[in-house]
Amino acid sequence: MQIKGSVALVTGANRGLGKAFVQALLAAGAAKVYAAARDPATIEAQPNVIPIRLDVTRPEDIAAAVAKAPDLTLLINNAGVSGMEGQQRGISLETLRHEFEINAVAPLATSQAFAPILAANGGGAIVNMHSVLSWINLPDTVTYSASKAAAWSLTNGLRLHLAAQGTLVVGVHVAFVDTDMTRRIEGVPKASPHDVVQRVLEGVINDQPEVLADDTSHQLKQNLSNGVYLRPIS
Numbered sequence: 554m555q556i557k558g559s560v561a562l563v564t565g566a567n568r569g570l571g572k573a574f575v576q577a578l579l580a581a582g583a584a585k586v587y588a589a590a591r592d593p594a595t596i597e598a599q600p601n602v603i604p605i606r607l608d609v610t611r612p613e614d615i616a617a618a619v620a621k622a623p624d625l626t627l628l629i630n631n632a633g634v635s636g637m638e639g640q641q642r643g644i645s646l647e648t649l650r651h652e653f654e655i656n657a658v659a660p661l662a663t664s665q666a667f668a669p670i671l672a673a674n675g676g677g678a679i680v681n682m683h684s685v686l687s688w689i690n691l692p693d694t695v696t697y698s699a700s701k702a703a704a705w706s707l708t709n710g711l712r713l714h715l716a717a718q719g720t721l722v723v724g725v726h727v728a729f730v731d732t733d734m735t736r737r738i739e740g741v742p743k744a745s746p747h748d749v750v751q752r753v754l755e756g757v758i759n760d761q762p763e764v765l766a767d768d769t770s771h772q773l774k775q776n777l778s779n780g781v782y783l784r785p786i787s
């Protein structure tokens with residue numbers, strides 16, 4: 554699918570990877586970007602960017618976004634949360650429910666809501682942000698990893714479900730990226746948001762169902778058949 558001339562919506566577009574997606578889409582020639590955020594006042598004003606209020610856990614916000622974006626061709630489910638620091642104190646069911654709601658349920662809810670529009674506009678594409686933690690778990694990421702594993706599985710099902718209407722469904726795996734989400738994690742390499750979103754958009758242009766956006770995601774995927782998820786990762 555071409556980015557040039559596309560009409561995209563990015564969730565969590567106010568910072569981190571979402572903000573980088575907005576910039577990369579404009580640079581690649583997107584005709585319009587709906588920049589969705591819980592607080593649209595946090596979206597930087599610029600030409601061809603339309604701020605939209607969207608808390609991805611609120612069905613009424615999703616319905617309003619659908620009504621505002623009948624021309625959509627590319628949905629980027631980027632919004633996500635991580636309660637990683639909390640896991641050091643123990644595994645929290647409250648955190649698990651919160652992460653599942655935003656990281657797994659919400660991308661499916663927005664995809665379902667926008668699917669008829671994408672179909673009407675020629676098929677289009679959906680991008681879902683997963684993680685290398687969709688494949689492995691760590692002592693401090695137990696619930697986040699589970700939510701991203703669920704998101705990965707839902708993406709794989711959605712891809713099959715929407716194939717008949719010609720919608721490309723892209724799952725993205727990546728390790729640490731330099732955003733607020735990893736601010737407190739020190740001493741590890743972090744990919745730049747710019748590089749990650751470039752790889753994702755290249756994947757969309759090449760109709761790839763899966764994007765591995767850094768070296769770590771390539772290495773971990775290769776090691777899945779060796780049971781890498783059964784061993785502690787140092």
Ligand SMILES: NC(=O)c1ccc[n+]([C@@H]2O[C@H](COP(=O)([O-])OP(=O)(O)OC[C@H]3O[C@@H](n4cnc5c(N)ncnc54)[C@H](OP(=O)(O)O)[C@@H]3O)[C@@H](O)[C@H]2O)c1
Nearest residue numbers: 565569570591608609631632633682684729730732733734
């Ligand atoms: N950073 C990494 O290392 C990394 C690695 C792999 C995958 N990812 C995934 O990539 C995506 C983007 O991550 P990031 O690093 O850019 O995270 P981030 O810097 O923490 O930003 C998270 C974004 O999600 C939004 N958000 C949170 N809850 C929301 C809700 N209920 N409704 C709408 N928006 C909501 C935030 O909006 P507010 O400003 O309103 O809070 C913010 O825009 C996430 O899905 C994350 O899991 C990140």
